[in-house]
Amino acid sequence: MITAPIKRQTKYCQAIEHTLKMLGHATNAELLTSLRKSYPELSATTVHRATTRLALRDSIASAPKALDGSMRYDANMTPHDHFECSSCGLLQDTNVKDKVIPILESSIDGCKVSGQLIITGVCKKCMKE
Ligand SMILES: [Zn+2]
Ligand SMILES: [Zn+2]
Structure with a gap:
């Protein structure tokens, strides 16, 4: 099936957006930990790709970096x-x-x-x- 990977991507993007809304702010690692409860097969690469795409699409915003320097995302799109x-x-x-x-x-x-x-x-x- 050619459409399967696309569908899976969409599913993860929606799940990531939803999880970020619940957490408010999160790094890829935090999103992965939280999402693995529902999607044990989820990989760090998939989360990384999805958040990069969502940020490009302006579905999620960038938050100040985490203390360890990793990217952190923000569910709140209004500048604050x-x-x-x-x-x-x-x-x-x-x-x-x-x-x-x-x-x-x-x-x-x-x-x-x-x-x-x-x-x-x-x-x-x-x-x-
Ligand atoms: Zn504290
Ligand atoms: Zn914020």
Whole structure:
């Protein structure tokens, strides 16, 4: 069957999109771990190909890289800022840009700030540990 690989690709792309929505942000490795529960045959290469395709199609967005430097994806397509835990790598959406940028720009002599903000710190869970 010639159509089988295409169908399988579509199935995985949908599953990946769905899983990313549940996780919010995820690396290929995190997606693989989560998806293997339903698709034990799934390979890292397939996940990598699918996320690359979904990102090209603008079905998923790129999030700030994980602490180990690997690509991380974002289910939220609206541009937004992030809080990142420097201890466990947790990523949380936030939207402070509109409030913070005027203050930042006035503090750097009116130079223009562009792009999304990444605020680093320690998350609640890590603070307790
Ligand atoms: Zn943390
Ligand atoms: Zn995000």
